[in-house]
Amino acid sequence: MPQLLRVQNFTVTRDGVAAGADQSFARPFGLDGAEQLFAWAGATASWPNRTEPGGSRGLDDYFTRDFAHDIGAEIMGRNKFGPQRGPWRDHEWRGWWGDQPPFHTPVFVMTHHDRPSFTLSDTTFHFVGGDPATVLKRAREAARGKDVRLGGGVTTIRQFLDADLVDTLHVVVSPVELGSGLRLWQSPDAWLDRFHREVVPSPSGVTHHLFWRR
Amino acid sequence: MPQLLRVQNFTVTRDGVAAGADQSFARPFGLDGAEQLFAWAGATASWPNRTEPGGSRGLDDYFTRDFAHDIGAEIMGRNKFGPQRGPWRDHEWRGWWGDQPPFHTPVFVMTHHDRPSFTLSDTTFHFVGGDPATVLKRAREAARGKDVRLGGGVTTIRQFLDADLVDTLHVVVSPVELGSGLRLWQSPDAWLDRFHREVVPSPSGVTHHLFWRR
Numbered sequence: 420m421p422q423l424l425r426v427q428n429f430t431v432t433r434d435g436v437a438a439g440a441d442q443s444f445a446r447p448f449g450l451d452g453a454e455q456l457f458a459w460a461g462a463t464a465s466w467p468n469r470t471e472p473g474g475s476r477g478l479d480d481y482f483t484r485d486f487a488h489d490i491g492a493e494i495m496g497r498n499k500f501g502p503q504r505g506p507w508r509d510h511e512w513r514g515w516w517g518d519q520p521p522f523h524t525p526v527f528v529m530t531h532h533d534r535p536s537f538t539l540s541d542t543t544f545h546f547v548g549g550d551p552a553t554v555l556k557r558a559r560e561a562a563r564g565k566d567v568r569l570g571g572g573v574t575t576i577r578q579f580l581d582a583d584l585v586d587t588l589h590v591v592v593s594p595v596e597l598g599s600g601l602r603l604w605q606s607p608d609a610w611l612d613r614f615h616r617e618v619v620p621s622p623s624g625v626t627h628h629l630f631w632r633r
Numbered sequence: 634m635p636q637l638l639r640v641q642n643f644t645v646t647r648d649g650v651a652a653g654a655d656q657s658f659a660r661p662f663g664l665d666g667a668e669q670l671f672a673w674a675g676a677t678a679s680w681p682n683r684t685e686p687g688g689s690r691g692l693d694d695y696f697t698r699d700f701a702h703d704i705g706a707e708i709m710g711r712n713k714f715g716p717q718r719g720p721w722r723d724h725e726w727r728g729w730w731g732d733q734p735p736f737h738t739p740v741f742v743m744t745h746h747d748r749p750s751f752t753l754s755d756t757t758f759h760f761v762g763g764d765p766a767t768v769l770k771r772a773r774e775a776a777r778g779k780d781v782r783l784g785g786g787v788t789t790i791r792q793f794l795d796a797d798l799v800d801t802l803h804v805v806v807s808p809v810e811l812g813s814g815l816r817l818w819q820s821p822d823a824w825l826d827r828f829h830r831e832v833v834p835s836p837s838g839v840t841h842h843l844f845w846r847r
């Protein structure tokens with residue numbers, strides 16, 4: 420089986436916005452009300468952060484359930500990892516996810532600024548420079564035959580799309596408006612020259628857009 | 634996490650028919666044209682029997698991809714295993730699936746007639762009597778904390794539903810008519826007193842019905 424590069428559960432507003440311009444510790448997405456974006460995932464039985472039993476096992480649950488399935492590594496942009504910019508002042512920040520990050524695989528954080536790798540539970544974070552193809556090569560090796568998740572954010576996904584390295588994308592359009600910000604697309608039709616697409620409305624109100632290479 | 638009993642990818646005609654009355658070696662489902670029922674699954678990239686690359690990675694693929702995910706054992710009725718009835722004349726028949734069955738776990742075949750267990754590749758078939766609750770208990774032990782798949786056929790699924798042992802059902806309604814036979818339901822609304830349901834039309838033409846306990 421080929422090792423795919425997969426975008427999964429990446430959620431945008433009705434306008435295609437996934438992040439605001441002013442990211443901070445208090446606003447990881449730089450948007451007020453960003454938690455509304457992910458309400459669809461939090462309602463499912465298989466949401467990785469779920470602490471209580473219950474949750475739906477309908478369509479949306481197939482997507483949260485698939486988050487870690489056959490994934491051996493993640494690639495993320497530095498802004499998904501934290502709100503810092505420029506050289507690391509210290510190494511105290513270890514991501515937004517506490518002592519038990521939901522990745523359970525090696526994670527490659529793309530940054531021009533060196534920093535030593537570290538491990539939290541069963542997730543190891545590596546900080547890597549280089550172009551998308553070089554980073555993908557490292558992540559594939561670490562994934563040991565499994566697929567690689569492209570975790571975002573917007574800028575990182577667009578970089579890998581520009582380099583034509585993405586095999587599948589699952590983008591969730593949430594029926595909310597959160598103002599302006601970084602847009603994943605101008606229109607969900609923007610990629611149809613390169614990808615097949617299915618658009619699947621969910622009973623929960625979100626719409627799943629599934630893309631795979633032509 | 635609880636160990637669920639899950640029906641997955643169980644496909645019926647527009648009328649709810651999943652098998653005909655006259656099963657034989659040549660007609661495992663006792664229906665002419667039964668292969669039309671499963672065309673939706675065969676078109677996906679993750680279909681377990683796929684031998685060539687390709688296939689769709691849209692909605693239907695999430696369902697075939699989930700077939701083995703977190704499953705530790707399968708329960709099936711004797712008629713899913715083979716067309717024989719009554720005591721086993723010999724032990725030559727080892728199922729429809731060749732030397733590499735797609736289960737990769739212990740499989741419990743429900744029958745009143747004793748037969749020794751045997752192993753093909755990484756699938757071991759056990760032949761068990763007893764009521765559904767007793768068989769489920771054995772399958773759960775064998776599944777080592779994972780879920781149990783209820784593989785069918787119709788009669789077996791109805792037995793477990795009557796005993797209120799099923800946690801989730803994924804039933805695929807294919808837009809074909811193959812004549813009369815064993816019906817899974819008189820109407821897909823029949824179970825709404827006990828289950829939540831979502832009905833999700835797929836671009837491929839089938840409709841996915843997702844049920845989970847209230």
